[in-house]
Amino acid sequence: MMFLRRQLPLLITMITGLVMAGGLAAATVTNTGPKAAEDALTMLGTPNAADADGGLDDMGLVRAVYQAQGVELPDRPNAVGVAGVSVSPDQLRPGDILLFGGPDTGNDVTHMGLYAGGGVFVHAPGAGDVVRLASLYDAAWANAYLGARRV
Numbered sequence: 001m002m003f004l005r006r007q008l009p010l011l012i013t014m015i016t017g018l019v020m021a022g023g024l025a026a027a028t029v030t031n032t033g034p035k036a037a038e039d040a041l042t043m044l045g046t047p048n049a050a051d052a053d054g055g056l057d058d059m060g061l062v063r064a065v066y067q068a069q070g071v072e073l074p075d076r077p078n079a080v081g082v083a084g085v086s087v088s089p090d091q092l093r094p095g096d097i098l099l100f101g102g103p104d105t106g107n108d109v110t111h112m113g114l115y116a117g118g119g120v121f122v123h124a125p126g127a128g129d130v131v132r133l134a135s136l137y138d139a140a141w142a143n144a145y146l147g148a149r150r151v
Contacts, residue, residue: 032069033095040122050127075108084151
């Protein structure tokens, strides 16, 4: 016990140094979510990236609205799935990133969107479609829901 008490300040210093140097991932949360959600709503009707130059896919939409706020997100869906902090469904706020997938994909993130409030989210569904709103209460989305992250 005495050894641990003497070593604790050193351990704290080492861990702090690692975090500051990027050696450990530190969850950071910004207050940019509501503005990111507002920006996403202005993109309603934007074609999918597969259909038009300047179009957006689901990840492109999420990254674009956060990048406009100065927040860089990872470029891989599963990495976004561990960015920031986890948010329970009853604590969702506008701008939280919603993650979708399912057992058939090994629970990998296969789709994402931005929570807009009131059970509604903004997303880019896929080729042949445009950025639009959807309900989290729709059975297909409710069944595919993996969780949410706040960055």
